[in-house]
Amino acid sequence: MTVSEIFKTMEYGTAPESTSEAQAWLDRHDRTFGLFVNGAFTKPGKECFDSVNPANGEVLAALTEATAKDVDAAVKAASKAQKSWAALGGAGRARHLYALARLIQKHARLFAVLESLDNGKPIRESRDADIPLAARHFYHHAGWAQLMESEMQGYEPIGVAGQVIPWNFPFLMLAWKIAPALAMGNAVVLKPAEYTSLTALLFAEICIEAGLPEGVVNIVTGHGPVGAMIAEHKDVAKVAFTGSTRVGRILREQTAGTGKKLTLELGGKSPFIVFDDADIDSAIEGIVDAIWFNQGQVCCAGSRLLVQESIAEAFHDRLRLRMQSLRVGDPLDKSIDVGCIVDPVQHKQITQMVEQGVAEGATAFRSETVLPENGCYYAPTLLTGIEAGDTLAQEEIFGPVLVSMNFRTPAEAVQLANNSRYGLAASVWTENINLALGIAPQIKAGVIWVNCTNQFDAAAGFGGYRESGFGREGGREGLYEYVKPSYLKSLKDAALVKPHALSEGGSEGIDRTAKMYVGGKQARPDSGYSTPVTSPKGKLISHVGMGTRKDIRNAVEAASVASGGWAKASGHNKAQILYYIAENLAARAEEFQTRLSAMTGVTVKSATQEVDAAVNRLFTYAAWADKYDGQVHSVPVRGVTVAMKEPVGVIGIACPDDAPLLGFVSLVAPAIAMGNTVVAVPSPVHPLAATDLYQVFDTSDLPGGVVNIVTGDRDELTKTLADHYGVDGVWYQGTAEGSTMVEHAAAANLKRTWVNYGKAIDWMDPAQSEGQEYLRHATEVKNVWIPYGE
Amino acid sequence: MTVSTKDITQTADQLPVAAHPARFPRNPGIPLDLDWVSSVQVNTSAVERRAGSLGARRSVKKDYQAAWLLRAITLMDLTTLNGDDTRGKVRRLCAKAKRPLRHDLVEALGVEELNITTGAVCVYHDMISTAVEALEGTGIPVAAVSTGFPDALSPFHLRVQEIEESVKAGASEIDIVISRRHVLTGDWQALYDEMRAYREACGEAHVKAIISTGNLGTLRNVARASHVCMMAGADFIKTSTGKESVNATLPVSLTMVRTTREYEAHTGYKIGFKPAGGISKAKDALVYMSMMKEERGNDWLEPDLFRFGASSLLGDIERQLEHFVTGRYSATFRHGIS
Secondary structure, eight states: OOHHHHHHHOOOOOOBOOOHHHHHHHHHTTTEEOOEETTEEOOOOSSEEEEEOTTTOOEEEEEEOOOHHHHHHHHHHHHHHHHHHHHTHHHHHHHHHHHHHHHHHHTHHHHHHHHHHHHOOOHHHIIIIIHHHHHHHHHHHHHHHHHHHHHSTTEEEOSEEEEEOOSSSHHHHHHHHHHHHHHTTOEEEEEOOTTOOHHHHHHHHHHHHTTOOTTSEEEOOOSHHHHHHHHHOTTOOEEEEESOHHHHHHHHHHHTTSOOEEEEEOOOOEEEEEOTTSOHHHHHHHHHHHHSGGGGOOTTOEEEEEEEGGGHHHHHHHHHHHHHTOOBOOTTBTTOSBOOOSOHHHHHHHHHHHHHHHHTTOEEEEOOOOOOSSSOOOOOEEEESOOTTSHHHHSOOOSSEEEEEEESSHHHHHHHHTOSSOOSEEEEEOSOHHHHHHHGGGSOOSEEEESOOSOOOTTSOBOOSGGGEEOOBSHHHHHGGGEEEGGGGGOOBOOOOOOOOOOBOOOSSSOOOBOEEETTEEEOOTTOOEEEEEOTTOBEEEEEEOOOHHHHHHHHHHHHHHHHHHHHSOHHHHHHHHHHHHHHHHHTHHHHHHHHHHHHOOOHHHHHHHHHHHHHHHHHHHHHHTTOOOEEEOOSSSEEEEEEEEEOSEEEEEOOSSSHHHHHHHHHHHHHHTTOEEEEEOOSSSTHHHHTHHHHHHTTTOOTTSEEEOOSOHHHHHHHHHHOTTOOEEEEOSOHHHHHHHHHHGGGTTOEEEEOTTBOOOTTOHHHHSSHHHHHHTEEEEEEEEEOOO | OOOOHHHHHHHHTTSOOOSSOOSSOOOOOOOOOHHHHHHOOOOHHHHHHHHHHHHHHOOOOHHHHHHHHHHHHHTEEEEOOOTTOOHHHHHHHHHHHHSOSOHHHHHHHTOGGGOOOOSEEEEOGGGHHHHHHHTTTTOOOEEEEOSSTTTOOSOHHHHHHHHHHHHHTTOSEEEEEOOHHHHHTTOHHHHHHHHHHHHHHHTTSEEEEEOOGGGSOSHHHHHHHHHHHHHTTOSEEEOOOSOSSSOOOHHHHHHHHHHHHHHHHHHOOOOEEEOBSSOOSHHHHHHHHHHHHHHHOGGGGSTTTBOEEESSHHHHHHHHHHHHHHSSOOOGGGSOOO
16 A cells, blocks of 8 residues: 555554564574473473464474473472572572563563464563563562561471463463562472463573573473473472463362472453443453453453443443454554464364353354454454353353443442352452442452552462462562471471270269350251260260261351351451450360360370460460551552452361360461351360360350351361362361361362371460461452552 | 624634535534533543553554654644744744645655645634735635633633634634633533633634643543533534643543543534644654544544644654655754744
8 A cells, every 4th residue: 555545544554573583583492492401401302392373373383292201300400409599598599580580671572572473462462561570570579589588587498399380471470480489499390381382491591691500490391291290299399380270170189188389370250340430431441451451361351341230231332332443463563452362272162152152142242353364363252141140151261252241239249249169350440439449358359450450560469269279479478379487397297196985984063065066056966976075094074066067067157157247347356356265264274274184184284384375375366366467569550559368268177186275276266366257176086175165255255156166077077178169268287188188179169278287286386386377377368459549 | 692603604604614624513512411521430540551551552654654644744733822923933834834744755755646734723813814824725724722822811701702803814713722710610510601602702613622631630620621611512622722831641632532432422423632732753643643543533533523733743743754755864954844
């Protein structure tokens, strides 16, 4: 077209980003890559696979499919390097991380172009979002490395971290994984996704340039089984995964009982909530950023539009109009909004899911954008006529497809938002600050964006509730995923305590039967059976109910009901109740001492110490109840990003045999101090210290259902808790086998677990039995982004 | 009110023919809708984010950039609004408006047939006759700033009379300035009445309402003032006088452009937009144009719905076009000044 003709049509034309530097880089490597192990590239392997440009099907390079031997070599290299890397100290590591950040910036355009070639995402996004955010992550964590000794006292590196990352943000996810791991003194073996490994290999080269010690970073390429090899490797102490909930579940099961620390960033079906008083044009632009950013292949994509019914029709009209001007095309063209889907496999899946939605009655609207003839493109799509129970309202599509539903009231918006197994993110649009800040805490999601969406920064944690996974990446909260408490290494195996055979019947005084404690009331066991509790000499002390899965069911029900009110109770209020429990326990100290001595055979002195410690511990958590504050993160937006600490929800707690009163209190008190409700299974051998607490609870204004106690076989009852979809977390103090069982069963709904792997905690030592570690397990961090300014 | 529509129709036939024939029916205005005005919502942070990404979302290169820059010239109200304006200065401005580009560049671009001129020239009242004379036969309209520009604090009847005088003198476009105090005190009725009177005084001349965004404090006020002016019959809404400390910015422009979309959705009338002040680079002009194309479509890349108010933008565009033609970076002195 001549200038004169263009003058008349006023089209954009094309604005292609040159790929020559990226192509030259690939050529320099003969378009064939080995693995990056121990600071050098290996020779390309026997088995290779292609990395393909999804925009045109061209093969970019051949990559090595790592073998078990390769993975082993990488883990060995990491293992070896980790010790000196940790010994280098925070300041030394900070300099390396800083160098990596600088080098990423220096090669920013090469990273961006390579990313867009390999992944199909618009160059605008890789250039303006992925790569700058990745560099920022390294800068930020260089700072954390510098501060580790002072800010992370009592914690040490975990060792070798095995990291498996997805294809949607290949380089950014690498940064999210590697930067905190390295900052905290770990070494890593990372597997990029098979579709998108190239920027990870470029990063490997940068590690050489930066003079990073050999073996600190190892990159192995390959398909899913390679990821499994890493996760399963015995010398990998930490597994970090971002990807599908399906694979996350498998990893949870595979690593169960191994003691490997696990973080999972999984799928989502994040709500995008628009109230009738929102700035509608801005909300619509927000949707563009929510679901058409990166072709909707974003775990936290605002894929579920919830619009207030009063404005829904007009809103949809304006949204459809906006969709018409989205430009879909060559990812390397600087003027396109939506690039291509990463692979034909994904394209097919999106297509099938939308077809299913339409078959179920949804109405599909597609923008009329002309799609390029070749390449893996999918037009931006809006599905209306979807209801909460429909497949597409529940299942993640992972493509540029938005489903829309209506709500009537704020309460209904929350209800719909939470009507999901996922809980990654949410976006709330209203000009009413009361409404926005009122809604944010009610939504079960790790990130809430008020009048914005898809905001990320290294200083703010990111991660999910529910089946969106657990753990956080970014911010102070993310650091704890890459450290472990220093005391762990000194723990001994817990002694196996067996019940003593009944040899002498009869009890002094009036028979006291310890029942279950459910919903603030004593309850008989559903089974109708009781078991004896004996002294070490076999003398019958009392009977307790033999709890079964039905008692657990009832207790969880009660805990769920109590959860809403207790979570909302003020910190001061919770503190008062904990103080009151302590006061009433102290008043009955003698009775508890006697009970402990009788059950466990400890001396009066030890029993007295245990009761005193329990009272003291209650005081500690009463103290914490209104002090375990959130944070305002320093992110580069005009606004505040508030990291709120929220209760996990309903926590099942299996208590230790050791210190039957203090162990129980040490676990239950922090849980309820943070607003959780609890179903506790006391030590099966020494349950009476716990059941005696009913009367203390009853006289201390503890609302019914906040603490529920079910006696019986620990592992059997805990299994039901770990299986229960309505339980959000399980803490387990018991055997190694029991720990495995809990972590394995927890995979079903990816509930948070905290188990002892059969190790014994010294409940009398506050360094390991109380404090912020307990509070951290009792809370979820929710980051609420609130840009401001009129 | 000192002017009736009857007076205007009587003088209408003496008006110069507008250079930009009407493609769409003119906005007659609608009754003031206070519910609508008070329901307007603008989220500043979100608008800033969108405005901030506009420049990164679209890029026009090579031939396309040349064509877009040529189009930018045709969208320009080439302006001089200074106390030291003289007839000579205005004649030079008009000469530039007629032949904004060096002839060799026009030839090299192969766009002789397009007869590129600026969209209009924009002057103070006293310079209208000079401009009309200088532009005779070109079809380039003369726009005049009016109503006590830039502060609009002269007696109301004189402001109205100023419009009438300017129309009589041959201005076919009148850039009025609203009373900012009506916005700042929330007196929408007063703003509406004032605008209505200005519109009537303009008669057939098109009226651009300068809402002076830099004085209004908030984007919400910008949106509300825009809506009231459109309700009162503005043909164009315009950001600034060019005399405020902050003039056209992308966030205020985006806010205003969005109000035109909403107004059209409610009434069916297309309203023009004119950012003024602060747009001096060719690159900025391209961003504004892509904003118009994205938010409103190609209709808003025509001079009847979009103008730049600019005095130094043309110089940069000329340099960019010479660079396109020759491959050499240009210099200011190689292009005729206005």
